[in-house]
Amino acid sequence: MIMETFKLTRVYADATGESRFEDISYPLTDGGPIGYLSDKVKVSNLMFRKVPPGYDDLHNAPQKQYVILLDGAVEIETSTGEKRVFNTGEILLMEDTTGKGHRSRNVQPVERSSLFITFD
Numbered sequence: 001m002i003m004e005t006f007k008l009t010r011v012y013a014d015a016t017g018e019s020r021f022e023d024i025s026y027p028l029t030d031g032g033p034i035g036y037l038s039d040k041v042k043v044s045n046l047m048f049r050k051v052p053p054g055y056d057d058l059h060n061a062p063q064k065q066y067v068i069l070l071d072g073a074v075e076i077e078t079s080t081g082e083k084r085v086f087n088t089g090e091i092l093l094m095e096d097t098t099g100k101g102h103r104s105r106n107v108q109p110v111e112r113s114s115l116f117i118t119f120d
Helices: none
Strands: 002-013 017-028 045-051 056-059 065-069 072-079 083-088 093-094 102-106 112-118
Touching: 072 112
Parallel strands: 002 093
Antiparallel strands: 002 017, 045 112, 056 102, 065 093, 065 112, 072 083, 072 102
16 A cells, blocks of 8 residues: 655656656555665666865756765756755756756855766
8 A cells, every 4th residue: 555655856858858847756655664665666876976066067967867965955957947956865866868958056165965876
């Protein structure tokens, strides 16, 4: 029985190449004393990343990947001009590997750390 969901934000390119946000949820089922669990997601690699204080870059995701913010905050701007701020502990599913890309900016002028979990 599905009782809970795990929410995150997906960044993807639509059919015209515009990058967009989508709020998505992974259903969680009751795992008993260990809590609620999602189905397994097959991934391929894990990378740690630090970006300098003035980070501000327009780019496409190099491959489909989860980005987990370990500290700090990042502002993501889609090619349509929509902006959202993501804080420590939030997770993004980056899928805009084609199209016009997105801009990532550090919210504060400090080094920011994140974890990338990539798909094949």
